Amino acid sequence: MGSRALWSRVVARLGTSIIVAWASVTAAFLALHALPGRIEDILAGDIDTPGLREAIAAEWGLDQSLLAQYRAFLSRIAGGDLGTSYVLRQPVREIVGSQLWPTVQLALTAGVLAVALAVTVALLTAGRGRLSRKVASAIELVLASTPVFWIGILLLMLFSFTLRWFPVSGANGWQSLVLPAIALALPTAGLLAQVLREAIEKALDQPFVTTIRARGVGELTIRTRHLLRHASLPAVTLGGWLIGGLLGGAVITEKVFGRPGLGSVTLGAVLTHDVPVVLAVVLLAAFIHVAASTLLDILYLLIDPRLRTA
Amino acid sequence: MKKFVSLLALATISATGLAPLSPVDAAEPQPRPGGTLTWGVTTEPSCFDPHRSSQQAAFFVARNYIDSLVGKRADGTFAPWLATEWTISPDGKVYTFTLREDVIFHDGEVFDAAAVKANFDFVKNPANAANAVALLEYFSSAEVISPHVVRLTLSKPDSTFLESVSNVKLGLISPKSLAKGDLCGGGPSLAGTGPFVFERYVRGQSASFVRNERYAWPPGYAARRGPAHLDGFSFRFLPEYAVRTGALTSGQVDVIEGVQATDVSLFADDPQYRLLIGPSGASTSFTLNINYTRAPADDIRVRRALRDGFDPEPIVRQVYLSHVKRAWSIIGPANPAYNKALVGAWGNDIAGANRLLDEAGWTQRDAQGFRTREGRRLTLDVGYPQPYVRDNREILIQGIQAALRKNIGLDLNLRIVTAGEYAKGNATGTWSIYPNTDNPADPARELWDMLGSKGFLYTKVPNPDPEITGLIDQALQATDPVAKRALTDRIQVLGVEKAFIVPLFAPSWFLAAKTAVRGLGFEAGLDSPSNAYDVWLAKE
Numbered sequence: 001m002g003s004r005a006l007w008s009r010v011v012a013r014l015g016t017s018i019i020v021a022w023a024s025v026t027a028a029f030l031a032l033h034a035l036p037g038r039i040e041d042i043l044a045g046d047i048d049t050p051g052l053r054e055a056i057a058a059e060w061g062l063d064q065s066l067l068a069q070y071r072a073f074l075s076r077i078a079g080g081d082l083g084t085s086y087v088l089r090q091p092v093r094e095i096v097g098s099q100l101w102p103t104v105q106l107a108l109t110a111g112v113l114a115v116a117l118a119v120t121v122a123l124l125t126a127g128r129g130r131l132s133r134k135v136a137s138a139i140e141l142v143l144a145s146t147p148v149f150w151i152g153i154l155l156l157m158l159f160s161f162t163l164r165w166f167p168v169s170g171a172n173g174w175q176s177l178v179l180p181a182i183a184l185a186l187p188t189a190g191l192l193a194q195v196l197r198e199a200i201e202k203a204l205d206q207p208f209v210t211t212i213r214a215r216g217v218g219e220l221t222i223r224t225r226h227l228l229r230h231a232s233l234p235a236v237t238l239g240g241w242l243i244g245g246l247l248g249g250a251v252i253t254e255k256v257f258g259r260p261g262l263g264s265v266t267l268g269a270v271l272t273h274d275v276p277v278v279l280a281v282v283l284l285a286a287f288i289h290v291a292a293s294t295l296l297d298i299l300y301l302l303i304d305p306r307l308r309t310a
Numbered sequence: 311m312k313k314f315v316s317l318l319a320l321a322t323i324s325a326t327g328l329a330p331l332s333p334v335d336a337a338e339p340q341p342r343p344g345g346t347l348t349w350g351v352t353t354e355p356s357c358f359d360p361h362r363s364s365q366q367a368a369f370f371v372a373r374n375y376i377d378s379l380v381g382k383r384a385d386g387t388f389a390p391w392l393a394t395e396w397t398i399s400p401d402g403k404v405y406t407f408t409l410r411e412d413v414i415f416h417d418g419e420v421f422d423a424a425a426v427k428a429n430f431d432f433v434k435n436p437a438n439a440a441n442a443v444a445l446l447e448y449f450s451s452a453e454v455i456s457p458h459v460v461r462l463t464l465s466k467p468d469s470t471f472l473e474s475v476s477n478v479k480l481g482l483i484s485p486k487s488l489a490k491g492d493l494c495g496g497g498p499s500l501a502g503t504g505p506f507v508f509e510r511y512v513r514g515q516s517a518s519f520v521r522n523e524r525y526a527w528p529p530g531y532a533a534r535r536g537p538a539h540l541d542g543f544s545f546r547f548l549p550e551y552a553v554r555t556g557a558l559t560s561g562q563v564d565v566i567e568g569v570q571a572t573d574v575s576l577f578a579d580d581p582q583y584r585l586l587i588g589p590s591g592a593s594t595s596f597t598l599n600i601n602y603t604r605a606p607a608d609d610i611r612v613r614r615a616l617r618d619g620f621d622p623e624p625i626v627r628q629v630y631l632s633h634v635k636r637a638w639s640i641i642g643p644a645n646p647a648y649n650k651a652l653v654g655a656w657g658n659d660i661a662g663a664n665r666l667l668d669e670a671g672w673t674q675r676d677a678q679g680f681r682t683r684e685g686r687r688l689t690l691d692v693g694y695p696q697p698y699v700r701d702n703r704e705i706l707i708q709g710i711q712a713a714l715r716k717n718i719g720l721d722l723n724l725r726i727v728t729a730g731e732y733a734k735g736n737a738t739g740t741w742s743i744y745p746n747t748d749n750p751a752d753p754a755r756e757l758w759d760m761l762g763s764k765g766f767l768y769t770k771v772p773n774p775d776p777e778i779t780g781l782i783d784q785a786l787q788a789t790d791p792v793a794k795r796a797l798t799d800r801i802q803v804l805g806v807e808k809a810f811i812v813p814l815f816a817p818s819w820f821l822a823a824k825t826a827v828r829g830l831g832f833e834a835g836l837d838s839p840s841n842a843y844d845v846w847l848a849k850e
Contacts, residue, residue: 037730041737044441045364051436052443059439087356089494098513153552161556168557169515169548258548260514268356271697272729 006301010294017290021283028282029073032275033066039273043086060086073279082283083276087268092280095265100284103261106253107246109177110184114242117185118192122231123223126200136193143190148249152183152256169258180257184249188242195238199231206230229303236299243292247285345847347543347827350554352568352700354547358496358511360478361433361440369478370838371545374519375416375504376481379407379426380472381529384834386646388472389530392421392482392503402467402789405475409458413527415484416508417501423460427452428485430462445474469788470752478836503527505538505843518544519842528843539829539846555822558583564827567839569820571631571702577822586830587633588819589644593837594748594756595637596703598692598812601741603771606683607690611666613809616690617656619663619720620713626815629706633820637813639802640760642837644816647753647795649802656806660717667718681719689721691742695732698746701817707745710814739770747817753798754785761805762786778804 040057057063061072076083082092125136143151159179160168166179203209204227212222251263262281269277301308355368360376363369379393393407413421430452433440448464448471455461464471474480484501487493493500496511505528506519520542526535546563548554551570557563559576569577569585577583598616606612622636635643638652667673672681672688681688692707707724714720722743727735735741744767748759759765763779781801788794805811819839823830829844 035728035730037728037733038737041733042729043439045733052439055436055439059437089357089359089362089492095513102514153550156553156556160562161560164560168553168560168562169546254514256550256553258515258546258550258553260512264354264514264549272356 006298009297013290013294013297017287017294020290021286024282024286025077025279026070028279029070029275032273032278035273037273038062039086039275042273077279077283082280085269085274085277087272087274088277092276095277096262096280096284099260099262099265102259103247103250103254103263105177106180106184106259106261107243107250109181110188110250111242111246113181113185114188114192114246117189118196118235119228121189121193122196122200123228126197126223126227127204133197137197140190140193143186144194145190146187148183148187148252149256151186152180152253155179155183156257176257176259180253180259183256184246184253187249188245192235192238192242196231196235199234200227203227203230232303233300236296236303239296239299240289240293243288247288341539341829341844341846342848343539343846344541345539346541347564347842347845347847348546348562349543349842350546350548350557350563350566352547352549352554354514354549357494358500358508358517359483359493360481361429361438361442361483362494363479364441366838369836370833370841371517372478372481372502373504373833373836373838373841374506374843375500375508376478376483376502377413377504377527377529378476378478378481379409380476381531382473382476382834383531386834388476391476391529392527396472398472398789402469402787403464405462405464405471406455407460407462409460410527411458413503414524415486415501415503416498416522417484417486419484419486419501421482421503422457423454424457425482425485426460427454428488429480429482432488433480442477442479445477445480467787467789469786469794470755473752473755505841506542509542514547516544516546518542532843538843540842543842543845558822558824561824565821565823565830567819567821568701569822571629571633573822574631574633574820582825583822584825584827586819586821586823586832588821588832588839589642589834589837593642593645594640594746594760595642595813595816596706596745596747597637597640597760597814598707599744599746599760599767600690600810600812601739601743601767601771602775602808602810603773604740604742606672606688607742609670610808611670612672612688612690615663615666615670615718616714616720616722617663617806617809617812618659618666619718620660620710621658622710622814623658625706625709625713628709629702630815634815634818637816638806640805640811640813641753641756641798641802642816645753647798649799651799652802652806663718667720672719675719679719680715680721687721688719689723692722692724692745693727693732693735693741693743694724694745695729696726697729699726703745706814736766737770739768739772741767745814754782754788754794757798757801757805758782758786761801761810775808775810778808778810 039062040053043056044053061069084090085092085095088095121136125133156168156179159165167176209222212226250261251267254261254263265277266281353365353367355363355365355371357363357368358372360369360372377392379391380396381389381391383389392413393409396405396407398405409423409426415421430449432438433442434446434449448466448468449462450465451463453461482503487499487501490499496508496517498508500508505522505525507522509518509520511517521538521540523537525537528535548557551568554566554568555573558566574585577585600607600613600616602608602613626634626636639649641648667681672683674682676682676687694704694707704724704726711722711724714722748756760767761778762768762782763774768774778801781797785794785797785801788797819832821830821839826848827845828848829846831840831844832838833840
């Protein structure tokens, strides 16, 4: 495939990404307004002073028709203005901006860690003795099905409360990133290792492995240079799920470790119908989704030359 | 256990006297200045501006940087604070406050009558949509008489007005800050006059404060003048019980709030820590409010059966071990207006409850063993809004649910609802049973909130009970304390008698701290831990 074809694909992707973003914020907008309860009633809470609800409604434009609100919202977004949070009463851009990096930092670190762990374990155990594979597989299954929440508490108890190697909470320096990243990485690594090993073992049965062996290539080289490439295709397919899982898991991890991040902000915003914040997060998630799937598509081409000629 | 009992007793003393907390403290040398500490708390306030917030968790934080015109003593009387004295006109409508002349806001602005007027005008202005406006229902205007005398005029006498003025929600913020607009995000731009200056807020992590060196104006009941002892302190937001406990035992924080029942003995029995139990229900008890206009709860026999069909004592003990007590009145036992006559006066009459339901025609049983009438199951929904679920209270309700099913065949259907669903039920008056505790204020105001004709629960309910709402209206306007007390006593009895409410337990604050942390206490007017003004660190 020439660079031209690649470019047209990227451009097409960008086009769809805008459609995906528009569709998801529209769906979220409608869903938020379809939930029971008027927003001004929720914001006023237990207070019933004459005029308060009307004032709140006027303040946020809730007294206009839904269509007018939707139109105002779209034109604001198009102008790059994410609005002001109803509940936190701060610009959404500031809130999301200040919380984005800690979440991304956590998800990225955990992602890298999960991939590194999974690749190492899969390479070492695939096609080897039954016992080592069984043990590794059992550990992976346990990790994959253990809630992040619980792993987090266990790690804290051992490494923070008892051994005192790492701080319990916050986002100050690398020390405070270690435990949350491990907690988030372990379940992902467990699943990824399972998939990778299965794929490597399948590739091991292929005739080309016998051919390479016949040339006298060492086992380690076979595994790292040849098998891993074959095995990474199914793993990359899981990539979209992995990114979603890491970002979703980050929400829970942040809560356990008392870390700043998008998690608690999003959770609070959904519970209180804080429309501008929820919509900003949805928009962000849509863009991350599009960007990730574009990247994965390109990754497929890099990994598997057979796809390039198609 | 003996130790625990003595701790309980100490906590009670501290709650009523606001005195230093233990004999250990009394024997100690004078408090020493300096040092910083970290305080692990459960809830991160969504807004730090006391005028706007509606969260208990925010008020207790705000008291560190916000002062009020008057302070409320633990016995319910009022002490001078930023106002040195005040007079109330004979018709109860004009309050004149004389202000201290040496008070300066954190941003350097002078505190004077104009600043007071600016604050009250700001809250009253509907365009600002400040939640504290609920306290200013009858407030009509503020007038600057002289630089340090301000006059507040009401449209109607309001026996709860001084209480409202003492509330942190009507605390004083620099007019310059007010003009700047939204202060929810805290930080130095939220300038009050309190003993600590709001230094920095990191969302999702912490809020930090430094000592206000100029501070010389604590409330009249404070034991001393002058700045706070600590150089500064910070709150760390740790929503998980186990994480807070671990953070304290591993020395990463110095104090925690929200100790879970199962961890209480861990701190009570260890000399390295001290446990403090706060005023028990100085505001209202955790109460089931029954919408008595909605079938089947419009039948007093059904409501009374619900009230008497279970024994709260063992259920409360099961959830909170022995650390909190079951409640008898909607007003909490630590509140001066608590009606002790209700103790032992009602509840746990299962035979009687069954008889009432038989009389009311709920005589059939369905396959699950619930009572039915004309083919319909005896079901009462409890709509518990998710954002307010905390402190294992849903587990308590589940215990009651099981007991009512077993004892009298009543289906108490606990539903955890969204804030939106709750708001909808409230706005249409169609809520069924609402479990809650109310923020503290004046007792008449609490009763009005929960049972009054224009309180937040019954405001949209057509034709609420004229007897109880009438008494509440009288109590709100009664300026004679004796008459007011008689009214609030009667309303508490009536609420239980007509089974409009079923009080369940009196919640408490549980703090645990390193022993080196001294001077922790509770503030009566806030029904919460007091601010860090008296806190100091002993040498370890």
